[in-house]
Amino acid sequence: MKQAIMLSVNDNVATVLEKVAKGEEIEMKGTSQVGTIVAKEEIPFGHKIAVRDIRKKERIIKYDNKIGVATADIATGQHVHIQNVASERTEIKEGGERA
Amino acid sequence: METFKGYLRSDGSAGVRNHVLVLPSVLCSANVARRISSAVPGSVVASHNQGCAQLGDDFKQTRRTLINTALNPNIAAVLVVGLGCERVSPHELRDIIQDHGKPAEVIMIQDYGTVEAIERGIAIVKDMVKEVSKIERKEVSLSSLVLGMECGGSDFSSGLSANPVVGQVADFLAKKKGRVILSETTELVGAEHLLFERMSDESMKQRFTKMLQRMIDESLKNSRDVVDKENVPNNISPGNVRGGLTTLEEKSLGAMIKGGKVPIVGVKEYGEVVDAEPGLYLMDTPGYDVESVTGMVAGGATVVLFTTGQGTPTGHAIAPVIKITGNRQTAKKMSDNIDFDCSTIIYGEETLEESGRKLFDLVLRIANGELTKAEVLGQDDYSIWNVGIKL
Numbered sequence: 001m002k003q004a005i006m007l008s009v010n011d012n013v014a015t016v017l018e019k020v021a022k023g024e025e026i027e028m029k030g031t032s033q034v035g036t037i038v039a040k041e042e043i044p045f046g047h048k049i050a051v052r053d054i055r056k057k058e059r060i061i062k063y064d065n066k067i068g069v070a071t072a073d074i075a076t077g078q079h080v081h082i083q084n085v086a087s088e089r090t091e092i093k094e095g096g097e098r099a
Numbered sequence: 100m101e102t103f104k105g106y107l108r109s110d111g112s113a114g115v116r117n118h119v120l121v122l123p124s125v126l127c128s129a130n131v132a133r134r135i136s137s138a139v140p141g142s143v144v145a146s147h148n149q150g151c152a153q154l155g156d157d158f159k160q161t162r163r164t165l166i167n168t169a170l171n172p173n174i175a176a177v178l179v180v181g182l183g184c185e186r187v188s189p190h191e192l193r194d195i196i197q198d199h200g201k202p203a204e205v206i207m208i209q210d211y212g213t214v215e216a217i218e219r220g221i222a223i224v225k226d227m228v229k230e231v232s233k234i235e236r237k238e239v240s241l242s243s244l245v246l247g248m249e250c251g252g253s254d255f256s257s258g259l260s261a262n263p264v265v266g267q268v269a270d271f272l273a274k275k276k277g278r279v280i281l282s283e284t285t286e287l288v289g290a291e292h293l294l295f296e297r298m299s300d301e302s303m304k305q306r307f308t309k310m311l312q313r314m315i316d317e318s319l320k321n322s323r324d325v326v327d328k329e330n331v332p333n334n335i336s337p338g339n340v341r342g343g344l345t346t347l348e349e350k351s352l353g354a355m356i357k358g359g360k361v362p363i364v365g366v367k368e369y370g371e372v373v374d375a376e377p378g379l380y381l382m383d384t385p386g387y388d389v390e391s392v393t394g395m396v397a398g399g400a401t402v403v404l405f406t407t408g409q410g411t412p413t414g415h416a417i418a419p420v421i422k423i424t425g426n427r428q429t430a431k432k433m434s435d436n437i438d439f440d441c442s443t444i445i446y447g448e449e450t451l452e453e454s455g456r457k458l459f460d461l462v463l464r465i466a467n468g469e470l471t472k473a474e475v476l477g478q479d480d481y482s483i484w485n486v487g488i489k490l
Contacts, residue, residue, distance in 0.1 A: 005259065015259065017446075029447075044341075045428075046255030046256065046342055047343040048343065060345075060346075062349060062352070063258070063353070065289075065293075066289075066348065067289070067345065067346050067352065068346040068348060068349065080345070081340075081343075081345050082329075082331060082340055085346060087318075087322070087332060088346075088348065089347060089348055090315055090318035090334055090347050091318075091322040091332065091346075
């Protein structure tokens with residue numbers, strides 16, 4: 001089974017260690033809190049997959065730290081990247097709109 | 100091992116290389132400087148495009164970087180190549196270098212024209228190379244080592260393996276009372292809360308906050324642009340994005356680990372020399388690799404640890420640059436450039452500490468004289484961060 005690595009139990013994303021095709025099952029390394037996840041779409045090598053449902057404007061957590069905010073609802077198993085995440089520090093103006 | 104074999108300098112510092120430096124004061128003299136250096140193996144050249152038509156902080160930064168580059172312990176003697184009408188004074192550079200006990204001479208192109216300036220320069224540099232070759236390596240304490248930590252062409256693997264392994268080396272060296280420089284201000288945005296915790300001094304925190312704000316303000320002006328038909332963030336590179344990094348915060352959280360857990364003892368301006376106190380120094384540099392490395396080398400770094408996910412050929416004119424990757428594909432594709440592969444820790448084949456010990460051994464071998472791949476390939480990068488508009 002293909003693998004992804006989660007760096008903290010608080011993270012809502014994991015990093016896949018090889019390219020994953022739509023429908024493939026992925027085993028989580030790094031924590032036993034999350035079982036396997038099925039990829040809802042292709043995830044490129046080294047990219048992030050949602051390990052739980054994330055609502056729009058919710059924070060993306062990796063390394064047990066916030067790395068950005070969701071700009072759309074993201075379902076478990078979806079690819080988490082620039083198409084659905086913005087930098088909270090350098091892309092979001094006061095009021096929550098993109099710079 | 101508590102020592103390495105270095106070149107002791109008259110100010111008490113120790114270099115890992117024994118170069119004669121040909122230093123142009125200005126872009127206009129850089130071509131002549133390069134030709135002089137290329138005629139004399141054993142010399143290095145710090146070719147750059149600054150030195151005139153600069154004002155205020157921008158000028159001060161160029162001047163400071165040139166002086167402190169020449170004072171780096173890896174440099175044994177210096178020939179300054181001036182034009183004659185530039186803002187950076189070649190004679191002042193020579194005098195300051197000599198005042199620090201280092202042999203230095205100057206030639207001015209406007210005194211002779213190109214051909215004679217090159218001839219005179221070669222004559223001076225060949226004598227310097229002969230003279231400094233008499234200096235022998237001696238056992239010196241590891242506390243004399245100053246490491247510059249850099250990352251470039253980062254991807255998902257950088258924060259998972261290469262940067263944590265470099266952080267281990269920072270921790271090992273800190274135990275031996277050495278000094279470590281962490282730079283790339285942009286790539287600390289989003290991880291600053293973890294660095295503030297390690298600063299005891301309030302004024303240090305204020306300076307660090309100001310440094311970060313400059314980069315945040317610049318990023319907000321232009322947050323995304325279309326590259327290859329895709330709307331990508333501007334403050335991380337298209338290669339970072341392809342490699343799985345999504346935001347600056349994500350990149351920063353992976354990048355700041357390069358400083359290990361070492362207490363932060365200073366916040367330095369670009370190219371400013373670190374103090375004698377052991378520990379970690381933060382330096383204000385851009386994330387642009389060669390400019391960042393040049394700032395740290397001017398700050399006194401004698402060896403640079405450079406992590407890369409996507410791979411890069413970067414080296415430096417003054418200091419050996421050790422390239423480290425956690426991306427197994429990159430280690431294979433760019434084996435010409437990669438000195439150390441730590442992808443083992445991602446796949447659970449080695450622990451972080453085991454890989455860190457191996458890297459520390461490599462750092463000591465490089466300090467003792469073993470060449471990096473960038474040195475073997477003659478990768479003599481040098482570039483000064485320009486922070487103003489040229490007139």
